[in-house]
Amino acid sequence: MTDQNEPQHPGGQPTDPDADKNDADKHHAGKHHLPTPAEEETAAVVSLDTAGGAMEPSAVPATAQSGKIPGPPETLVRRIFTGSGMVSVLAVLLALILGGLLIALTDKQVGTTATYLLARPTDFLSAVWSAATRSYVALFQGSVFNPRGAGIAGQIAPLMETLTIATPLITAGLGVALAFRAGLFNIGAQGQIIMAGILAAWAGFALHLPLGLHLLLVLVAGIIGGAFWGGLVGYLKARTGAHEVILTIMFNYIALYLLRYLLNTPAFQRPGETNPISPVLDASAAYPQIFGSQYRLHLGFLLAIAATVFVWWLLNRSTVGFEFRAVGANPKAAQTAGINVSRSTILVMAMAGALAGLSGVAQVAGTEKVLTDGVAATYGFDAITVALLGRSTPWGTFAAGLLFGAFRAGAVQMQIQTGTPIDIVLVVQSLIVLFIAAPPLVRAVFGLNPRRKKRPTAGKTKTAATTGGAA
């Protein structure tokens, strides 16, 4: 716990609409100026910190943690290279390098050349290089631009696939990120997607309604399903104090087994089918495809953009969102300031569930058109890494969703072309998040740690102020 030793935060935080930034500013004598990279980082640290779900996240001003080191001012170049944006880029780079090494390590050609490494080291190095780059080129071609595609439509087909896969990642990621900002660890996107999928799919194949109305009902059913499952966790946490991490993990499994049970009942199982699979959703219940039937990209992607805008508005411009952030920053202070913490907890979990519910709808009404027990794939878990990579900001999450969507889409091509297993994507994804969470490590790897007069103990720990707090 850091706050025992640090000055208590002035009570301004909960009543301050833009707490994070103002915290940072205060420590620069209140001067108004563009945020420097260093400041951006502290802001990001704070967001990750509250993400950290801290029940008592730092009541400490972010800059106090990050410790502006007294001394000569850093050069602009140095600031750029040590700033938060750069750390993110470097983290991605480092993760890709490590992933490439892993690919090379298991490559046959590399193995062969390694046997005569000392005789002709260049063979070995070029084999390493080609093994790694071959895979990454395939990944790129499978996710962004395929030069061998038929016409421009074929060439951008991978990009459309990336956007399609990114859709559920973005909305579920937003759900996780929103909860993070309120200091809650929502590991339960998986279960929320499943519950949304169950309700949305049922509304899609069991009811037969006119065009437009049907899709609207499917959408609402899915959102309610997700919101219920998330809100239930919020309720239990608010009422009994049970920890949301445990609850959401358990609720994921409960939802999965409920889905498996339902898929074996006459109400959900496709008639004449022994496999656990539902009937196909009505055409009137499906999302329209945005660019015609040649791409899978559907209306859900536009909804994902809308959801991002909504979450941004909610967090930065609305009273409710401000309450969420206040509770996330310091629940005790929030309560003292008159915010109903229990209500906020329930509401934010319901909203997080509703956002994850959008992913469920995107799955059953957009890409799959049926309900199976794999409806959520691993989107709910990937959403956690997406939100972490996006530092729990709406647009950051959006960008991270696109990146991971590209990884997912490209990995399929990569496996076909080069035989590199899809699992490499998991490795790269998790490494990215790990590195981003520990900026000092990344900077140390690239030799960018700020020059400083080290105090014997506090030196390196202070910058890494992602104190999770009491999760």
Next chain:
Amino acid sequence: MSTTSTSPLPGKPDAPQQAGERRQAASAKPVTWKTPVLLTALGIVAFIFFGLMGPNQTARFGLSSSGDFFQLPALEVPAFLGGIILSVLMLGLAGYAVYLKTKDQAAPRWVPVTFIVLFVAAFLIWVVGGARTPSISLAGLIAGSVTLAVPLVFGSLSGVLCERAGVVNIAIEGQLLGGAFTAALVASITKSPFIGLLAAAVAGAVVSMVLALFSIKYLVNQIIVGVVLNVLVSGLTGFLFNTVMQADKATFNSPDQLPIFDIPVLSGIPVIGPVLFKQSVVGYLMYIAVIVVWVGLFKTKWGLRVRAVGEHPLAADTMGIKVNATRFWNVTLGGAIAGIGGSFFTLVAIDSFTEEISGGRGFIAIAALIFGRWNPVGAFFASLLFGFADNLQSIVTIIGTPVPSQFMAMLPYLVTVLAVAGLVGRSRPPAADGIPYVKG
């Protein structure tokens, strides 16, 4: 992770403590209605379903297997009568809890524990009594439960060691998976399952060291690191499985199995014989580990220090205990133990590694840890309970009961939700669990 809030909810008036109840220690929180109400509700459910709506057959539980050195007669219980009697007993316990509450006393520990035992028994009678063939081998059921519980026990012990020292370990799943993979790989290459077992411990420790490094040195949120580590290990093992193991199964993925040591005579005792005295090395290690961790944590100087670090690091630091070093080594040790648990998958249960072989058991281990109240022995019995539910699930599918197997599979998770919501009294994590310690 604080699993239960100690503060009463705002707006919910708490009965002012009467002067007479002051003897209840000032620190004890007011007795809540949670336990009595839950017990009563469950008792009524049991009475209606297992009692009144109970099946009319006679449930038969075989107690001996053919290898036992003396045979016990099978236990035969008329399902209807058994359900009624057991559920009435449960209602009695619930009534006792209600009575204690009216006197503002908390129900003692044995009340919910006995209640759970009765509930499980009634449930078993009901399930078996309603089956097409109302007969199961209790000995087989228990032996199978212990087998399924082995990785859970190791996993939850890992959690106990980490969380008692104040580091949340969500990465148990990753440690189990890493252990399982490494055990298979190394045992296949060296042709020695024992070296594989050691390697599994090392692999688990390595996963743990990453957790420790990031959460203690870089102060990254422990839950984030744990979640990410699970993904990382899953990706790494999946990648290496598809590239290395699949390419040459004979060399890299055909581990020899750990032998089963059969202790003569003792293993012939009906029901408990095979469970206690006919196990692999990992099985015996499980019992030893539970005892050692319990004694270590609660009876030694080391354990006192570990718990001090987990409860009040500042005080521990003041007393000269190296907080972060203690945490680091505890987390590492926990990882090694979970790694050994992981080796059970590939060296005892199944003879090769497959992707995601741990199948979410690391998360059930976390549940067992909480259900067992951060106590090694409690975690052991909770793991057994979950292993029992897991095993029962496959058995009821075979004997054909009306209960869908999916609900049986759901049971451990439902039970955990009830547990963290406060069924088994207050399950309180170590006070400093999840909070990094910065010396300052």
